[in-house]
Amino acid sequence: MTPVDAVFALLFVADVPVTAAELSASSGFDRPPVEEALRDLQARLDKDGPIHLIQLAGGYQLATKPEYAQMISRLLLPQRQRLSRSLMEVLAIVAYRQPVTLSEIEAVRGVDCGYGIRALLERRLVKEAGRRATPGRPIEYGTTEEFLHQFKMNALNELPALTELPLALAPSEADQLEQSATVLESRYNQDTA
Amino acid sequence: MPPRAIQAPSRTDGAAIPALGVLPAAPIHVSSEAFEGSLASLFALVRDHRIDLMGVPLFPICEAYFEYLITATESDLDEAAVALSALSYLLERKAWLLLPAPEVDPEPFEEPAELPEPSVIEFRAAIDVLGQWHDERADLYFRSRDAGPNLFELPYELADVSGADLARALDRVLQRAKPTAMPVLARARRSLAEQMELVFGSLKTEFQSLTEIIQADLTRSECVYWFLAILELVRLGRSRMKSADGDVLFARSIHPQAKLWSEEAISA
Numbered sequence: 182m183t184p185v186d187a188v189f190a191l192l193f194v195a196d197v198p199v200t201a202a203e204l205s206a207s208s209g210f211d212r213p214p215v216e217e218a219l220r221d222l223q224a225r226l227d228k229d230g231p232i233h234l235i236q237l238a239g240g241y242q243l244a245t246k247p248e249y250a251q252m253i254s255r256l257l258l259p260q261r262q263r264l265s266r267s268l269m270e271v272l273a274i275v276a277y278r279q280p281v282t283l284s285e286i287e288a289v290r291g292v293d294c295g296y297g298i299r300a301l302l303e304r305r306l307v308k309e310a311g312r313r314a315t316p317g318r319p320i321e322y323g324t325t326e327e328f329l330h331q332f333k334m335n336a337l338n339e340l341p342a343l344t345e346l347p348l349a350l351a352p353s354e355a356d357q358l359e360q361s362a363t364v365l366e367s368r369y370n371q372d373t374a
Numbered sequence: 375m376p377p378r379a380i381q382a383p384s385r386t387d388g389a390a391i392p393a394l395g396v397l398p399a400a401p402i403h404v405s406s407e408a409f410e411g412s413l414a415s416l417f418a419l420v421r422d423h424r425i426d427l428m429g430v431p432l433f434p435i436c437e438a439y440f441e442y443l444i445t446a447t448e449s450d451l452d453e454a455a456v457a458l459s460a461l462s463y464l465l466e467r468k469a470w471l472l473l474p475a476p477e478v479d480p481e482p483f484e485e486p487a488e489l490p491e492p493s494v495i496e497f498r499a500a501i502d503v504l505g506q507w508h509d510e511r512a513d514l515y516f517r518s519r520d521a522g523p524n525l526f527e528l529p530y531e532l533a534d535v536s537g538a539d540l541a542r543a544l545d546r547v548l549q550r551a552k553p554t555a556m557p558v559l560a561r562a563r564r565s566l567a568e569q570m571e572l573v574f575g576s577l578k579t580e581f582q583s584l585t586e587i588i589q590a591d592l593t594r595s596e597c598v599y600w601f602l603a604i605l606e607l608v609r610l611g612r613s614r615m616k617s618a619d620g621d622v623l624f625a626r627s628i629h630p631q632a633k634l635w636s637e638e639a640i641s642a
Contacts, residue, residue, distance in 0.1 A: 196517045235514070242516060250513035261512055269505060273497040276504075290494050332504055333511040341503040343496055 184210045184218035185225075192222075198240025198330070238329035239336060262304075271297035272306060276328065276340060280310040280321035298322060306331065402439065402457055406430055417460045420467055427468050436461055530609050533616045543622040544601050547584045551594045569603040570612075574626070577604075577613055581623035 187208040192199060205215045219241055223234040231249050234241055245253060264272065271294050274286050286294045301307035310323035329335065402413035408429030409416055419425040439461065443454060564572070576587050588600055604624055607613035615624045 193517070244514040244516050247510070247513040250515070253515050257515070259512075264505075264508065266501075269501045270494050270497065273501045273504060274494070277497065277500070331508060331511055333507045333514070341500045343500055 184208065184214045185221050188215060188218045189222055192234065192241060192243050195242065198236075198238045198242045198326075200240045204241070235333075236335040237333065238326040268297050268300055272301055272324075272328070275301070275307050275322050276324050276337070277343065279323040280313075281323075282313055282319040282321055284319065286322075404430075404435055406435075413457060413460055417463065420464060427464065428471055430464075432461070432464055432468055436465070530611055531614060533614070535615050535617050535622050539617055539620075539622045540605075542620070543584045544597070546621075547588055547597050547601070548594055550585060551592055551597045566599075566603060566606065569599055570606055573600060573603040574607055574612060577607070577624060577626045579626050579628070581616060581618070581625040583621045583623055587624060 187210060188204050191204055191207050201212060201216050201219060204219070205212045208215065210218070219234070226233045226243075231245055232243050233246050235244055270290055271286060274289050275281055278285065278289075283294060283298060286298070298307065302309075304327075305325055306328040307322050308325045310321045312318040313321050324337065329337070334340070404411060404413055404416055409419075409425060413435075416425070416430065420427050439457065573587075584601070584604070587604075588597065592600065604613060608615055608624075612627050613624055614627050615622055617623075
């Protein structure tokens with residue numbers, strides 16, 4: 182039995198993300214060969230077949246490839262639960278500012294967020310992360326592993342950076358504007374000539 | 375030509391007041407530089423703000439009309455009242471126009487309130503990206519938590535035991551039971567899971583009949599409860615049974631297929 186086969190078998194039966202340490206403990210192989218086996222398996226599955234290995238919520242999990250999604254959804258008839266804009270705002274504030282209290286979330290949004298927090302707690306995307314040592318000892322909220330899983334992230338450091346996004350978009354927009362200006366200028370020069 | 379008012383002949387001619395009790399405006403002709411027409415027309419135009427009353431000198435008109443009222447020998451009192459009302463209205467309107475208008479202070483220009491800092495706008499781009507990732511994640515499917523084998527669908531071994539054998543075994547243990555009065559609306563003292571734990575503890579690896587397994591004095595309902603628990607254990611593969619000399623014998627399963635509730639709780 183090779184480490185790749187062992188890891189594959191363990192990942193096949195696991196219904197939650199499994200860490201390399203857990204795979205190592207279950208399979209009896211040391212950590213380095215398990216990690217190498219994960220890389221090999223990932224490359225092998227990416228190459229062909231309907232399954233691929235992804236890193237989610239701090240672990241590894243087998244999942245079907247996106248191109249099979251339509252077919253599978255016709256079989257399983259999943260109920261897609263899209264989050265409303267207000268819930269997304271609350272979730273984003275919790276994700277970026279965690280641990281954060283309800284009043285701090287409301288200070289950012291300017292509206293009552295009690296419902297949003299309750300809805301996110303029910304969906305297990307947000308959890309209570311203790312109490313702040315201030316008067317009233319308000320509850321602090323943080324995101325869960327389910328949040329990472331639902332948003333295809335391995336860890337919180339993969340969250341899109343707030344300050345980098347506009348800068349990342351700016352050069353392409355600037356290029357487009359510059360190209361448009363060049364075209365207009367050339368046309369204007371032709372007309373006046 | 376100075377403005378003047380001329381009283382035309384009365385049109386009511388002393389007739390009775392109309393049913394509505396409203397008299398038409400007196401046919402007084404006004405002639406001035408700004409307006410020429412009847413007093414009724416002037417009244418209507420002023421009321422509808424279609425003429426600038428400042429351009430119509432009212433004093434000569436009123437003076438001429440009062441002179442007419444004093445000198446006229448035959449005047450209709452109602453028509454005169456209507457005409458005086460119209461003139462007083464016009465005078466009031468003009469008086470208001472002549473009053474100095476109070477200076478209206480301009481509305482102070484309010485600077486637009488600054489957005490609170492921090493603002494949700496800061497998160498807008500990130501929310502869009504997260505929404506996109508959420509949609510992409512929805513296209514991935516994972517092994518379900520419920521994908522394992524269902525305990526209640528596992529095959530179980532009946533051996534050579536028939537339903538009738540089971541019924542006779544139950545009947546034998548019921549005959550030994552002491553019927554006691556059950557309290558009304560009594561509840562089961564323990565859940566089926568707890569009962570299965572108890573029954574499982576009483577089973578041995580060697581085959582025993584029900585009467586041997588159930589040593590304690592039980593009521594009929596307790597006997598049924600024991601019997602149902604042992605059937606569930608057989609169904610979950612934790613117990614096996616066989617037929618021997620017209621009785622059914624039960625024993626612990628050597629290779630248990632499923633965990634009991636307590637074992638699941640311990641492993642969790």
